[in-house]
Amino acid sequence: MNELKERIAAAAHELFTEHGPEGVSMRKIAQQVGVTAPAIYRHYKDKGELLDGIINDGLEKLQSRLAPALEAATPLERLRRMGDAYLDFAIEQPTFFDYAFMTPKRSSGSISEELQRHDRRIFRHAIEQVTHCIHDGTFGPSDPIEVAIRVWSTVHGLITLFRTGRLGLGDDQFRETYRRTVDQMLADLRPRND
Amino acid sequence: MNELKERIAAAAHELFTEHGPEGVSMRKIAQQVGVTAPAIYRHYKDKGELLDGIINDGLEKLQSRLAPALEAATPLERLRRMGDAYLDFAIEQPTFFDYAFMTPKRSSGSISEELQRHDRRIFRHAIEQVTHCIHDGTFGPSDPIEVAIRVWSTVHGLITLFRTGRLGLGDDQFRETYRRTVDQMLADLRPRND
């Protein structure tokens, strides 16, 4: 019925994806849809409502990538797949990744609460899998939280170095580097003999 | 002689530090200095010249932190101190760190060449120290570049997770977590018996 509303959302999404949050303006959306700016206000209360929609879509996509990771057989495999999901998301939705996970918190609480909830849940899952890995002897005895932070930092660090262009690699080259680096890190968490 | 020019630079610096790059405008600088906006153009060609000054100052500060790290006795200690310097810089110049190291590269080459040069030099030093660590038996046999990427990712990942508020820690708490995590990672790079 209300196809204009959807076309507005799609245009907003496209502007966000291609030019970042600063690239989204009511005028540009309107121009892309083929109406004037005030017409948008018949369908959306204000700009914030449009941006909220974009954020929700992004979080849903991330969620849909992460969920299957937790179905894997072993805790180590679940951990690995979570990292893969995080990587896939960063490569498929780069602008959203940058905006959601690379934007400083700034004094005024700019980070959305929705996002924060998702974030804590991911971390909680990671700690859980690490705990299992320690108990079943896949990893050596350590503090699960500390190990989870280490795993998360490495994965997140790799991806942000890549996203800021500091590794000088293309998508495919980076995927290989990511794979090798994460596997080696996980291997080094095995119990030691000395 | 030209103290107004310095006061303009100082005001620009302060606005940048407190409100980020978006918070710097000719009008606000002028207001803070106590003149009108056009007066600034007698001292600076345009806004870009002002921002360049801020970037140069920041890179100089980072450089002054990193240089002493390379004077340490062992390659492992040099590596550790480089990480510490990076952390100190992120905590002391948070806005600059965010802008320089957490901003996505975007299609149009927005990352300054100066910055890129510094970056590559840091990475080159890291690879060098890692190579020494492998040769003198501090680390097990591995590809130096890969290990350097791992070390750098962990350090960078920890700091960016902290800077985006996702670890939920204050400066001092984070310093402890950082210390423990990095030390443990370096320890796990020792040669293995199995």
Place this chain on the structure above:
DNA sequence: GTCTATAGGTGGATAGAC
């Protein structure tokens, strides 16, 4: 439901008086 017109705000930068 969309339009025009407009209010009221941000910003960078220049011309010409003083």
Place this chain on the structure above:
DNA sequence: GTCTATCCACCTATAGAC
């Protein structure tokens, strides 16, 4: 060297005609 006045571009959002 600084001022006022101004131009231009951009933005969000509303009022009221159609």
